[in-house]
Amino acid sequence: MDKELEQLAPSKRSAAKTIYATLKILKEAGGQLPGKEVIDKIRKTIQFSDWEKQVYEKTGYVRWESILHFYTVDCIKAGFLRKNKGTWYLTEEGEKAIALGPVKLLTTASRLYKDWANNNKGQKTAPVSDEVIEDIEENQPQQQKANLNQLEEQAIAGIKDFIRSKTAYEFQDMVAALLRAMGYHTPFISPKGKDGGLDIIAHADPLGATEPRIKVQVKHWPDNAIRVDDIRSLTGLLSKEGDIGLFVTSGYFTSESERSARESHRHVKLIDVNTFIDLWQEFYPSMADDDKNMLPLHPIYFLGSND
Missing domain, CATH: 1.10.10 (Arc Repressor Mutant, subunit A)
Structure with a gap:
């Protein structure tokens, strides 16, 4: 020693x-x-x-x-x-x-x-x-x-x-549940099979007449980083005025991916697993019971610290 x-x-x-x-x-x-x-x-x-x-x-x-x-x-x-x-x-x-x-x-x-x-x-x-x-x-x-x-x-x-224990489609459903809790409508959630690059489309109103229209790509990759090419592919699908891109992963993004989203001429928001958990906790009270059951939480309060 x-x-x-x-x-x-x-x-x-x-x-x-x-x-x-x-x-x-x-x-x-x-x-x-x-x-x-x-x-x-x-x-x-x-x-x-x-x-x-x-x-x-x-x-x-x-x-x-x-x-x-x-x-x-x-x-x-x-x-x-x-x-x-x-x-x-x-x-x-x-x-x-x-x-x-x-x-x-x-x-x-x-x-x-x-x-x-x-x-x-x-x-x-x-x-x-x-x-x-x-x-x-x-x-x-x-x-x-x-x-x-x-x-x-x-x-x-x-x-x-x-x-991590969820399937890719179960995680996709969790993302849709979160969007609904945030006040969006999810008329399109990709079924199993080819989805044309989009997993969810969300609207601010039931008819989809109000901007923004959110085009969502979901990747259930808890152990992998989302590469910049994936971000660029989503950006390429934002073809209409008022389209917003949302990329959600159960893993994380490379620094190059984050920079690409920041510098994109289109609005692209990235949500990694930590941000997803933050948002799930924040909007959990607004969820329907069936949606809550996808990731059930139980809050416990401890004496905090002032520092």
Whole structure:
């Protein structure tokens, strides 16, 4: 073991090696991964002690995982890491910070978090101190934030696994249900077979007399990126004045695809799986019961955090 790591208290030693591994894993993955996959990769690459593998009585979480989530709060405030809907993103600053090594990376993140907390004294933040926090469960504000992040990631992972289990046509029906909840009419939903490039056509009124007319392409590719050629193909189908293109995927878009949509002479909106989940949650109360059953949700409210 590295001598610098040996000199750290157990919690910080575990944090240093898992935070460092997290940033390296994200870099190797191209800058982003679901948090669940990051955890799985760390579990396979780091040998943990029996102490690290113990489960906290209060939360039921494995100690090293709880420690990692706790210190990712430091990394987020330091600007090294971002989290959104269960996906973890490595920032440019985070990629540079890998060169610091495990120990200096952790101390730098903690120092920057301390600076952030000192500059936001009006908010309820974790205690700012140089003392080693051996039982992180006692650091209530930061542990609360870490626990909420962990619960959100578990919830989003469950929703994404549910979406992944659907067939392409079931996902297409979910997209149509979302559009109806948003107030649109869906007179055309492609049956199985050749669809001419369009999966759904939606109108703002029952007769389709009011603009816009939304032409929708749906791809159920949870593990793949939508390429720029797919965006261009949809753009080519926007032949009438008032046509809007909507591309929905259960996966994600390449940066080139996103740029193509932004720069298109036609209005093209892209919805990846994270945005789809956001919209499903937002419009869920407006859905008919049959549509809700395509992706049933149950809201649970926890005490939040002010930071």
